[in-house]
Amino acid sequence: MNYQIIEKAKVLSEALPYIQAFKDQVVVIKYGGSAMLDPKINETIIQDMVLLKSVGLRPVIVHGGGPEINQVLNKMAIESSFIDGLRVTTKETVEVVEMVLAGKVNKKIVSMIHEQGGSAVGLTGKDGQMIEAKKLEKEGIDLGFVGEITKVHTKLINTLIEGDFIPVIAPIGTDKEGHTYNINADYVAVAVAGVLNAQKLVFLTDVEGVLKDKEDPSSLISYLSKREAVEYLEDGTIKGGMIPKVTCCLEAIDKGVEMVHILDGRVQHALILEIYTHKGIGTMLYKGEEEKDV
Numbered sequence: 463m464n465y466q467i468i469e470k471a472k473v474l475s476e477a478l479p480y481i482q483a484f485k486d487q488v489v490v491i492k493y494g495g496s497a498m499l500d501p502k503i504n505e506t507i508i509q510d511m512v513l514l515k516s517v518g519l520r521p522v523i524v525h526g527g528g529p530e531i532n533q534v535l536n537k538m539a540i541e542s543s544f545i546d547g548l549r550v551t552t553k554e555t556v557e558v559v560e561m562v563l564a565g566k567v568n569k570k571i572v573s574m575i576h577e578q579g580g581s582a583v584g585l586t587g588k589d590g591q592m593i594e595a596k597k598l599e600k601e602g603i604d605l606g607f608v609g610e611i612t613k614v615h616t617k618l619i620n621t622l623i624e625g626d627f628i629p630v631i632a633p634i635g636t637d638k639e640g641h642t643y644n645i646n647a648d649y650v651a652v653a654v655a656g657v658l659n660a661q662k663l664v665f666l667t668d669v670e671g672v673l674k675d676k677e678d679p680s681s682l683i684s685y686l687s688k689r690e691a692v693e694y695l696e697d698g699t700i701k702g703g704m705i706p707k708v709t710c711c712l713e714a715i716d717k718g719v720e721m722v723h724i725l726d727g728r729v730q731h732a733l734i735l736e737i738y739t740h741k742g743i744g745t746m747l748y749k750g751e752e753e754k755d756v
Contacts, residue, residue: 477738484737485518487661488623490719492651493571494526495668495727503728504574507666510733511628512580519737520623523582523630524654526647527567534562545600547706548608551644556607559644560586563632571630582628587635588642590618593650595635595643609635609643611650614657648710656717663714664736665707666727671745672708674699686747688715711747722747 491511498504514521531549535542535558543550551559568584575582587593595609622629633650635643648665655663672694674681686694691708694700700708711722725736725744736742 476740477734480738481517484661486520488520488522488655488658489514489662489664489737490522490524490651490655490658490660491664491666491733492524492526492647493666493727494528494647495666498525498527498567499529500728503730505578506730507727507733508571508574509578510731512575512578513734514737515580515628521628522619522623522654522658522660523571523628524647524651525563525567525571525630525632527563527632530567531559531562534558545603545605548598548605548646549644550604551606551608553607556642556644560634560642563634568630568632575628575630580628581626582630583622584630584632585618585622586632587645587650591615591636592618592631593633593635593645593653594637595645596637597641597643607641607643609637609645611635611645611653614653616657619654619658648707652710652714652717652719655714655719660719662721662723662737663711663719664723664725664733665710666732667707667724668726668728669704669724670726670743671724672700672704676702676704683745684742686745688712688747688749691747708747715747715749720748 511521511523532542540554540558564586572582572584585592592615593611594613596612598605598608598610619629631650631654633645633647635645651663670679670682672683672686674683691712695705695708707724711724714722723736723744723746725732729743732743736744
């Protein structure tokens with residue numbers, strides 16, 4: 463008897479209740495980091511996105527592209543600086559950012575989805591005036607053309623979803639005067655998930671998830687309620703670069719997203735392992751106090 467085949471059948475069987483539970487639900491996936499740089503990981507993540515669509519979920523992709531932007535800016539001898547993790551974006555820089563995100567990264571993701579048998583359409587927040595933005599104001603600091611979202615219009619996104627396409631969104635917004643703004647992709651993912659009433663928001667990151675001890679991978683917290691997350695932020699259990707990520711998760715939950723996942727995008731088939739297995743591989747944040755099993 464071929465026990466490997468039986469194990470594969472068990473995995474498929476384990477996925478069934480999740481497939482049934484999430485049918486026709488929107489899942490917003492924030493795609494970036496190492497997952498975009500490793501060709502093999504990149505391929506499996508794209509395969510996962512197409513599989514999610516094929517079994518009834520409605521994926522919407524929001525992507526970053528920091529490393530690619532850095533490469534082009536370096537080639538053009540344009541210096542970059544960051545304040546609180548945000549790229550100071552001059553008029554010259556924002557033109558490069560838009561060119562790389564909309565013209566290179568976005569279309570590459572769309573092409574890869576097509577190669578895996580899916581159907582996708584690439585967008586920026588400028589298309590259909592989807593993302594309205596204004597200049598991000600930080601006291602005493604001028605970040606240039608860095609924007610914050612004032613409104614997300616869903617008509618174009620919903621049209622694509624209903625048309626059986628996967629929307630792929632680059633985090634570029636515009637104001638009523640036509641100025642272009644570079645917007646943090648995490649914030650765009652949260653805003654889009656909120657207005658679409660997404661069942662899930664998934665952040666693909668470069669870490670395993672939320673750890674009680676960041677030096678100990680075995681201290682991964684698989685399930686985290688909103689109350690626990692707030693307590694861990696206040697007592698310093700959640701620290702460093704995980705603070706803004708968890709803060710984004712809490713904002714998404716406040717906007718009505720049912721479940722928010724932080725998982726390691728460096729793991730092959732991370733999306734399938736997290737969404738369609740009992741234990742998952744990352745951290746899932748949710749609003750209530752009871753432990754979730756989906």
